[in-house]
Amino acid sequence: MDDADRAFAIAEAASRAGGRPAERVAVLRARDGRIERVSDAVAAEEPLEIRLDGERVAVTMRTPAPGEDAELALGFLLGEGILGDAAEVARVVECGGGADGGAVDVRLRAGASPAAGWQRNFYATSSCGICGKASVDAVRVAAGTVAPGPSLEAGILLGLPERLRRAQRVFDRTGGLHAAGVFSPRGELIVMREDVGRHNAVDKAIGRAAMDDLMPLQEAVLQVSGRASFEIVQKAAMAGIPIVAAVSAPSSLAVELAADSGMTLVGFLRREGYNVYAGAERIDGLA
Numbered sequence: 001m002d003d004a005d006r007a008f009a010i011a012e013a014a015s016r017a018g019g020r021p022a023e024r025v026a027v028l029r030a031r032d033g034r035i036e037r038v039s040d041a042v043a044a045e046e047p048l049e050i051r052l053d054g055e056r057v058a059v060t061m062r063t064p065a066p067g068e069d070a071e072l073a074l075g076f077l078l079g080e081g082i083l084g085d086a087a088e089v090a091r092v093v094e095c096g097g098g099a100d101g102g103a104v105d106v107r108l109r110a111g112a113s114p115a116a117g118w119q120r121n122f123y124a125t126s127s128c129g130i131c132g133k134a135s136v137d138a139v140r141v142a143a144g145t146v147a148p149g150p151s152l153e154a155g156i157l158l159g160l161p162e163r164l165r166r167a168q169r170v171f172d173r174t175g176g177l178h179a180a181g182v183f184s185p186r187g188e189l190i191v192m193r194e195d196v197g198r199h200n201a202v203d204k205a206i207g208r209a210a211m212d213d214l215m216p217l218q219e220a221v222l223q224v225s226g227r228a229s230f231e232i233v234q235k236a237a238m239a240g241i242p243i244v245a246a247v248s249a250p251s252s253l254a255v256e257l258a259a260d261s262g263m264t265l266v267g268f269l270r271r272e273g274y275n276v277y278a279g280a281e282r283i284d285g286l287a
Contacts, residue, residue: 020065022044023041046061046063046064048060048069048102050072050076050077050104053105054105057077060197070094070207072204074106074211076207079203079235079239080118092105146237146262147216149218149242149264150221156185156186157269159187162271168194180192180205181224182241183220184221198225201225203235215239222245227251227267228245233257233261237261242262243282244264246269250267264283265278
């Protein structure tokens with residue numbers, strides 16, 4: 001299988017991509033008692049329909065960017081356990097991309113099949129976190145225990161939020177996007193993606209890693225710009241990521257899942273410190 005084949009024909013998908021990650025709108029700006037009419041950049045938000053071999057799986061609101069819809073769709077299907085291996089994918093094709101949004105069709109190789117019964121687990125019109133699941137039983141996807149993974153120096157951990165922030169290009173223009181970055185244990189940025197939805201940003205980053213044949217991400221750290229929700233930890237576990245760090249708080253279910261999966265979960269990660277909620281043994285000096 002050559003590199004072009006492993007990329008799932010993304011060049012074709014990217015060439016069809018539409019939409020821009022930011023748009024300019026007219027606003028009234030009030031500053032120091034003065035009011036003026038100016039234009040401002042806002043994060044774009046459009047619907048994206050995710051399909052699997054032509055069958056609708058879900059619709060999500062996302063920030064469009066060339067080629068990233070394909071990443072989002074693939075990352076979503078892997079993170080939700082609908083697909084077990086990116087090698088099952090033949091190609092990812094982006095369709096549409098106008099003012100009404102677009103669609104991505106993930107097409108499987110001959111003989112490959114998705115997880116049995118996935119249709120029972122999702123409503124067809126939502127993928128915005130747990131509200132997109134058709135039942136409480138469908139919330140937790142079996143990810144197993146992650147690999148031991150790397151140890152991480154505290155100094156590198158403390159620097160991840162700023163490294164992620166510096167990589168955000170659209171945030172600089174809009175101030176309204178979440179970010180997810182996959183880093184090496186040395187703090188090197190492997191992939192970063194932005195989106196109005198925190199789950200979408202994670203899906204895009206994992207999808208890009210899958211397209212680059214980097215899965216499972218057993219030696220990686222996931223840094224997110226917001227809080228650490230249950231679904232973000234679950235998506236990381238499905239990708240094999242052993243360490244998840246967030247600048248804000250984790251939820252109780254996120255902490256429980258991280259502990260059950262043998263993951264390291266860090267919250268309130270700021271320049272001055274952090275909290276470790278699970279897996280402290282991977283942070284040098286804490287074990």
